[in-house]
Amino acid sequence: MALVPHGGGAGGSAMMAMPMLIADNYTAWAIKAQAILDVHTVWEAVAPGDIAVNARKDKTARALLLGALPEDVLLQVSTKLTAREVWDSLKVRFVGADRVHAARLVTLRGEFDHLKMADGEELDVYGGRLAAMAVRYANLGETLGDAVLVKKQLDTVPDRLFPVVAGIEQFHDVTTMAFDEALRRLRAFEERWRARERPQGGARDDDDGRSMASVSGGNRRRRCYKCREYGHFRRECPQLQKGPAAEQALLAGANVDDDGLL
Structure with a gap:
């Protein structure tokens, strides 16, 4: 938005543009509007305190406020004759009593x-x-x-x-x-x-899959490398108590299983 020259100082200063008020930016808009009106030395027309309002400043402040309003809001506050009335009307509308x-x-x-x-x-x-x-x-x-x-x-x-x-x-x-x-x-x-959680690629041994599914979560990763069963470690394997003959039979059974004969 173009900046409109405004008197003041040897070389003059630039009039800051008022931001446009929309439905959901009133709080931020009010902060910016107050600062800009203050820069133009016309904020006192909105909040005069104990001093009399300068008519020229009041008109300038009112014009700046009206220029920052969308058409539907502008039509509703256009009957307000002073900058203070325009400001208060906007506050009631967007913030409420x-x-x-x-x-x-x-x-x-x-x-x-x-x-x-x-x-x-x-x-x-x-x-x-x-x-x-x-x-x-x-x-x-x-x-x-x-x-x-x-x-x-x-x-x-x-x-x-x-x-x-x-x-x-x-x-x-x-x-x-x-x-x-x-x-x-x-x-x-x-x-x-x-x-x-995503499925991982690669095939999984069917026997291992069935064995894993049958074991409870706490023992799922405990696998005996002696009997190849899940649920305990080698040092806990019951086969250790059965002697050499049972161990040889167990190994023979494991070899048959590995060859796919069972």
Whole structure:
């Protein structure tokens, strides 16, 4: 947007352009608008305090405010004759009166308290919902800091992410951790978890597969290299108690099995 010259100083200064007000940026817009009106030395027309309002400054401030409004909002406040009336009307419209503001905040806090990551929901999608909630808080003049967002995220992720949550809480100060950092750590763990869940390539020995499936999880990796059975190690093998003859028979049976005859 072009800058409009504005008097002041030997060489003059440039008039800063007012940002456009939209449905969900009132809080940020109000901060910028106040700063720009102050640069133009016309903010006193909006917040005069105990001094009388200069008519010229009031008209300038009103014109700057009206120029920053979309058409539908402009038509609603065009009947306001002073900059202060325009400003107050916008504040009531976008923030609400005190009671409306308080009611909206209570409702928003309830939504935030019940927010939870749904089954099958992507981490980035849930992180986006949390970030959007922070924006809604800001639009009501409240702040939803990183510490609150991080705690909410760690408390509401699915069970599959609890190992990394425990690690984050044990080795990091979650009260100072940035929300994006917590999301990045959760995402990295989930990628590794998904990689382990994917079927691995390559054929697997059928006998080994059947044996592994029949053994409980705790003993699944315990395989005896004497009798080739799962569930115990060689030093625990019952065959050690049966003497040389039983061992020879066991070995003969293993050879037959290896040749594919059984």
